[in-house]
Every structure is written in structure tokens, then in C-alpha cells.
Amino acid sequence: MASYGRPDAVRELLGISGDIAVLTAAAGSPSAQAGLTANQHVTAIAGVDPHTWLSEARSDWQRTKRMHDWIDQRVKEDGSVTLTLAEGKDVTLEPVLACASRFELSGENKGAMAEGSRVILGYHFPGFAYPEEELAAAIAHELAHNVLHHRDWLDANGRSRSNVRLTEREADRLMPWLLANAGYDPAAATRFMKRWGPIHDGGIFRKRTHDGWDERVEFIEAERALIEGLQQEEGVDWRRHFTREITTL
Template identity: 50%
Template sequence: MRLGAFIALVGALSASALSAQAPDEIELAEEIAAIERFQTIDQKLQDIGWRLVTANAAYCADAVPAIGLQLQDAAGYRSPETARAALGIDGDFAVQTAARGSPAAMTGAFRRNREITRIAGSNPNAWSAEARLDWRRLVRAHDSIRQHLVSNPDITFEFADGSAVDIRPVTACASRFELTGDGDTALADGERVVIGTRFGGLAYPKDQLAGAIAHELAHNLLQHKAWLDRHGRSRRNVRATEREADRLMPWLLANAGYNPEAAVRFFERFRPSSGAVLFLRGSHEKWSKRAEHVRGEFAGIAAVRDSAGKSDWSQHFERETASIRGVNSSD
């Protein structure tokens, strides 16, 4: 979790900005453009992720209050001085993204790179941090927001211009979404969905990208990492979790207002291999078989759709892993 938060910050800057040169020795316009490109991709990820976790919140056992805000901390960059100059801030904390339709975005106050001086009355700039490359303070800031919202009806943010805004959260599934500055994979770790900036699906139409994100989100919602910790990571077990994640994709998409057929189109276009980054070679079935599993859920989704257009997967989705017991070390 924490390594990814660091990578996301560092990845926003191009190689020249990472050289630790003073701001007047580099082309700030180039660095500003690099940050903007990163944030544009991150905005797409956060917008889709927010839509999925809020639309499915009623069916998530671990739903939490959320506001859809991502921050950034200059202390996480290799050259905080360069970062502050590129972002146009005097302190260290600023807005990274506010997911479209989220409470943060609806206020109109959280534009990109706007400097933040206080969170719930506390000045995060005063928290201790290393001179550079310190991702821990940003994690602390996000954790403090989440913890505050658990026991309070709203949260106040103060900005460098002296203004302040109060935000009331809405309920969302607990999973977070993180863009990393390197890599071409999409993965889930139990708490986050992590997407690399070179992941091919980022160039696809939003509904197809939403399919890829929904697959990774499904791993978190179905608690597959914990299940594999208990039952073992045999090829059979990993394939079972991958099939479940594929099959839950269209449920999550449909509830969020996407056409569930987009999950099929994603597989048809992306055609992922049967290998797996985190687990075993051959842990995924062929892409055509995976698309078939997705299609197999369409009738069930339609059969239980309620008057609001939602289908309760927590009650009606059939868990394949529920029938598997014991730790398996082989096929």
C-alpha cells in the first residue's frame, strides 16, 4: 500500500524533475505538463473507481464513509522544492484529484494542486517527514481523513487563501484506487486497486476500462487475498478466484450504470494472456473463456434487478470459492 503511494507521487514528475536540481535550473513548464498528464490519467481512474464503489456500496459488508478526495505531499517527491514550484504552493499539501460526482468534487473547492493548510483542524505540514521521498506522511493524511469520517458527520478543509469548506461523506465500498508512475499492469492487493500508467486499458473507452477496474475491485470485495492466505495459492485456487472476479465484473458494472457487455468487449480487445503477475503462470483461463464466464452472468443480473436498476450480488452471486476447503499446494 505505502510503496504505491510513494510511486504515484514520484511518477508524476519527468526524469529532469527527479534530478534534484533547483527549480530555476529546470524547465518548470515541462514539469507542470508532466504532472498534468499524470493527474489526467489519475482523474479517469478515480472517476471510474468512485462510480463503482458508491453504486455498489449497499452490497459491501465493509462500506465506509468517503469523500472522493486524493491529496499529494511535496515531501514525497525527490525534490520537494521543485515540486512546490511546479505546483505553485508554499507548503507541502495540495489536491491531487477529486472524483467526479464525489462530495469533494461537488463543493467546487478542490481544484487540482490547490494548497491545503489544515485537515479537520490539524496542519499536516507540521507533521514530521523526511527531507524527500517520504510517502508516509501522505498515507497518514489519507488515514486521518478516513478515521475522522468514521466518527464525525463531516470534515473541514482549510486552504492557503484562508477559505474553508465542510464536506459530508457518502457511503462507499472500502477499496481505494491508486495510479502508479510505472508499470503496465492492473492488480488488487486486498485494500487497493493499483493501475500502472502504461496499462493498455487506459487508452480504451471508459466503459471497457471500467471493466478492467471492476475485475480488480471484485478481488478486493470478495476478499480473495485473505481467502488465498487461508486456503493456499495452488493453481486451482487462484483460478477459482480469477473466475469469481471475472463473473462479478458485470454485476459491478451494471449497478454503476455501465453496460455489462463492456466487460466482454474489454476481454475481446485486450486479450490478456493466461499468466499472472502476482500468482502462478496459467492462473487465468484463456481470454475467450473469461468472456464466456462474464456473459454467463447476464441473465442472473437481469433476473434480480430491482426497481432502482440494481442487482444485489451480495445475496444472489454464486461464490465458487465457498465450496473449496483446505490448503492445496499443488494442482
């Protein structure tokens, strides 16, 4: 609850007495298969009570991230993780292969970012009003930063304007590949950029860490032509067919 701006209001709305609870259990996921349901109060994760971890009273995401990291560590090292619910019931979750990045909503902002292991979208991100495939394209751009390890590369090589622009260009180019792998039309990357760019590019005041939106469309379209050829022949696998501009991590 401490991750919300108004924890008491959320507790009242959801009928939660404690500070940590199951947010949701996606259909077919390990949590749903184990019988977890939304709003169940969690008292321990792998034998550790996360309520004892320091946290601010409101708008504090760090403890939530620490819990996710703890779950990941236990799954990696132990092969499963057990949650203890308020009624004393233990629920053991068995892992399945999934995307390594987490996807999160942040607070009252319009931004979108990737930080290596998470893709974070502001609550007021304009892309939420776009068609689903175009929102997927925006998310694919941020996910591309993570799967291409751009943060690690920038840590090692510096965040000069030219280096950041290079990572942004690679993320743009990978967008249609990730869309194709996810079953979306790769052309949605172009449609997203044509919708987003003229409004958010900034014209002569645009960030020099990014190419102009029309240039970005050209880079995306070049990749889309490669994808279309592969779709007709052997299938799309960006790990095999995508050409990196950044060659050393």
C-alpha cells in the first residue's frame, strides 16, 4: 500500500487491512494456477516478513521493487517461492519462462522509460489513448533498451549526446522486430512514430539525443522491409537477424 499516493484510500477501496497484498493473478499464470486471487493479504515471502523492511508511508516504490527482487532471487536459487497469506496458508509458486523485464505504471507523469530491468510508463502517458498495436510499439521501444542492454553500455561508455542517440536509434530499429515476434503488425511501429513524432518531437527544440521523427520513420521502415522478407521465408528472430550498431558492451 505504501507505493500509492493515498494508501488509506486504497485500503478502504479494496478492503485490505494489511500493507502488502496480491494485486492481481493473470489468467493461466503460476499465481492463478496456485489459487491466488486479488487483494489477499501477504504476511511473508519465502519466510521473510516484508513488512519489516523500511518504507516511507506513501509514494514509495522501493520496497515493492525489493519484494520483486527477493521473489526473483528465490525462484532462481530455490526453483520456487512460497507466499504466506494472512490466514496462515502457504502458497508455493512454480516459475515459468517469461519476459525478464517488468512493466510498471508510475505516478502523475506522461513519461516512458526503461532502466535495465523495468519498463515504466507514467499514468498519463499519451500512448494509452493510441490503438493497441501503437501502444505496443511504444512499449517495444522501451523494452528494446533493456533487451539490448543499453544502460550497461552507457554506464561503460558514457552518456554523451552521440552515445544516447545511438542507443535511441537502435531501440527504434528494434521496435518492429519485437512487434513481429509478439504477433503484432510491425508496421505499427511506423504508425506510432507518425502519430507521436509531429506532436512530441519538439521541432527545432527537439532533444538532440534523438533523431528527427521523420528520420526515425525511415530507420523503422528499413527494418520492416527486412522483416517482411523473413516472414515470407524462414520466420523472424531478431536475435539472429537484427544488425547491431553497438557492437561492444
